Amino acid sequence: MVEGDPTRLGPFAIVRRLGEGGQGLVFLGEGPSGEQVAVKLLHTRLTADAEARARFLHEVALAQRVARFCTAPVLYADLAGNQPYIVSEYVPGKSLRELVEEEGPRRGAALDRLAISTATALAAIHRAGITHRDFKPANVLMGPEGPVVIDFGVAKALDSPQTTGTGTTMGTPSFLAPELMSTGVATGASDVFAWGVTMVFAATGRPAFGADSIPQVMHRILTSPPDLGELSGPLRDLIKVCLAKEPALRPSAEAIVAHLTGGPPIDLSPVEPEKPRARGRVVAAALAVAALAVTAGTVAVIRPFDRPAQTPVAAPPAAQPQVSPQRRPSATRSARVEPAPTRSTVVPVKQPIPSEPPASPSPSPSPSPSPSPSPSPTLKPDPVPNPRKPRGLCGAGFTIADTHGWNGKATTYLMINASNGRACVVTLSTYVMPGKVRMGAILQVQGGAITRDWRRHMTHAGPVKQPASGACLIWGGGYGQQTWKSAWSHCGAEGY
Template sequence: MADRLLPEDPEQVGPYALTGRLGEGGQGAVYEGRAPDGRRVAVKILHARLSRSAEARARFVRELEVAERVSGFCTAQVLDADIDGDTPYIVSEFVDGPSLIRLVREEGPLDEGSLMRLALGTATALAAIHRAGIVHRDFKPPNVLVGPGGPRVIDFGIARALDSEALTMTSQVVGTPAYMAPEQLAGTAVGPAADMFAWAGTLLFAATGRLPFEGDSIPAIIHRILKSEADVSALPGPLAALVAACLAKDPARRPTSADAVGRLLAMIGADPGTADPLAHGHTLVLGRQGVFGKSLFNRVPSQLGSRRRRLVLAGAAALGLTGAAVTALAAVAVIAVVAAAVFVVPRFLTDSPGAAASGARGTVKIAYMGPITGDLAAFGEPMLAGVRFAVDEYNREGRPLKAELVALDTHSTPEGAEPVAQAAVAQNTAAVIGPTLTGETMKAMPILEKARIPAVSPAAAGGNLSRNGWKYWHGTVPNSRVAAGALGDLALRTGAKKALAIGDDSDEGRTDANYFKAALEARGATVTTASLKEGETALVPKMRGADTVFVGGLATTAGRLIKAARTAGITARFYLSDLALDPALAKEAGPQAAEGTLLTCSCLQPGSSGGAVPAYAAFAARYAKAHDGKEPAIYTAEAYDAAKAVLEALRKGARTSAQIEACLAKVDIPGVTQRLRFTDTGELTEGVSYAYQVHDGQLTLLGDSTKAKVS
């Protein structure tokens, strides 16, 4: 499922209506769209900042040319393009299915029928690519989408023509190390044989769920690729022999992609001697004929359908940002931007939990654990950026201990946290920045706790997290009890005596209403309760006589209720939880109706801070300078602080989990958003909630809620 469009996103390009956002990369953003005939399509639009660059347009043209040359044989078809207009775009077939890496991690290794179908489909795609004079150069599990009609090979962003000068540049190594051929690692000339090496490694991953050449560090993986033989025993006999041949160290000894198609056709009893074996293989794969036996591909959509989950963290649904999220079930075919689940930052990318580790003397490995893909990537990616920024700043200090960052993708689900927590343990990670979500924390922390790996979360704010008895968990934002209590205190300071607390059907909405109620009643105020499910007609009369109304719902819901109340003459001041911290609030209610509304949140909303928090203003300036003027997004600063707490331990010489935890127990330093000092249960000793107020239709940060001056 695509996420909703951001305010700055176009609603239409050419004849294509854009209905949602699928992802974003360095070159462009990718959208789900509708063609004039109603067909779902994927639309990649060149970033506006690049549209005036001749070089960027040339790369975009090259990507289109490559995709058009290979379109049709187990690759996603290019349907349309406009490269010359003010907004260059490419339209391709929409593939409704997950990446191979996601499929294997969620469903396990493929059965024999599915494996043979994958082998033939991807070999056919590579044969078509090679026949068109193209080398893919980055074939790997994330770049294979698995839809009901079989596999599709995607992402030709670094593909090159066989006669391209770039292919012989010895100084340029492009690809993913875990699937790179020896000649590719050496930086020598790269041809189609390198794609066949990667193809064989990808099939081994599909059959086992493991890297073809495993190791506890990038150098170890490279050494094994160069010196060791892969274990192909998990594959059926004839396929094992073909894969082993494709993994030959000498590229001249590897079968060509066309040879592989012929051998695969023979294995399934199909006639390989047709006029065009590629067309035959393509027909067999897409036609879902019974030659493969039971095939997992035919049940992908029903078993891996998108499951939108509410964000349970401080600032959950804050700003309503879901636009940058990319779900693996709505992958984007040729123009998709597919993220591997585990990768080393900022150097080579890898594709497996066991593949990302430094192991080098003088380095300490720390991991970011959170949603990099999936429905909540709009929150997770900015957090990863904040952690990366902190690590980069630390490493530039020139200290003896270097930090190596590993990113562990939970795919936006609590269930995704368990395997990546196990990966963190397997990789001997010294500390974790995360888990970022409350649900993920509940799944991952028992594993990290058992392994005694300290974790510092930049966003998990469930009110009961600190009550689990964990010794290695720490949070750098106040929990929901503190945030809602701070809003109650703010209401009392502004004269609340008789209040109505309205919760919604979600756990967080009800909990926030209860915390707000408790804070007011503890100081003598009278509070009655209600539920949003009663509807505006029933709720507005209940507000009469109240001077204070709390609404624990999202911005759109709260905004509509405020509008109805003001229309009915209700004069009470409205107080909202962080669920409503969204510019859409004033738009929904109307600027005049929303004027004066107060909110609290443990997070700092980008763009509203002004000079109210000088530390944030200084951080934002440094971040923008390092990121070509791009400002930090939601939770970037909080993640930076979480990383800063761990990196402070490295500054003191800590290199093991035990040493880092000992330092975290004593840390006391200023952060961008909070004073970093923890209680025995992992909470901040002096957590600050920030107050916001609607002024002239805009959310304005007032600063620390205990010191905020309310108008």
């Protein structure tokens, strides 16, 4: 902890600081039930006026509609006091930026999986009527369940493109689309451009237009082709199209997902160059913005490749505005899901966020009670089997020593690694739970501490691990409202 950091925000105890970004401080927190959360303490200046608060509440209401399979859901928000903060699910794991810097670029199937998962998250964000505005490697967390996109909606909510003034946050320059430098208006196409630069960074270890001085980076983005480095294969051609200077020439995120997963292909023919006169005007305007940023000290734009710490996504309030229905595009280069304009009343804050978004009102009246079942207006999708495996979570060398079932809905596994004497406990649901279910895993070694993981999960809780050679164990877990733990067992050589 740093001197001056809070020790508690509302019902959340602050454990330690995770870092600081352009929007505020980020802490690891602990909820009333001991669950780990990410707490973002927003800069007061970002919510200092009524218009900014109204804009923020509108955006976070939309953010609640985003499917949560590739994003970190918001759990709580308090913007009413002089310490505005939002709380999201804590995603353990490094950011894509940290992972690439420490382990090197992604290759082969790992890069393909990253491209599909992040494009899927971006498509879900756009489908909810939101533009991300700050998509970059630092905002992709490599969690145990796969990549998770964070901070969607926060950048736009706290800095509407229609709002100007000193200290305006425009995002990280290396990932800015050309149109943001001239008009400042972000669209889904701007996010697709940032996704393309992020994939180049993941594959090569550097952004497609460099990360040196701001004027040079901006000039390359506006006038030069991207440096795709060692990126090869079909993904190279796709990303080249995503980095087109003209927004209309870029595919939508939804079209990218379809293209990468065997759906309708995107036209990857060479992109038509811009007209020289039009480009000249754009370059002049953008470089003027860059010069102003350097001299006036504009926040965020003057940091070519900033390194924010892990941050949660924007917080949805308890009530939601209505979102205009979106037209589903075809998978072509020109297809794009654009956030629809919406109107919303300001909703109250400083209240828990419901774990599930309230159902949208139906245009037809509710059916009267009937002894025969009423037909459902929508069909529930078939349950998806959980792809996670206990050994894959605990690691190589672990084998199953014991299990505890939860009526076919989940299983808690005790895993032992005979080579190093470590024990691992993990609870896996039988199916992927889109709405998330409270699950837990607990492990105690005789003479040692208790480690646990109790949160709402889609696929699993844990793993929790401890050295356990020659000692007795207490292990267990939970699913839904049920909990269980063993007596002292698996002592000494038993189970090793």
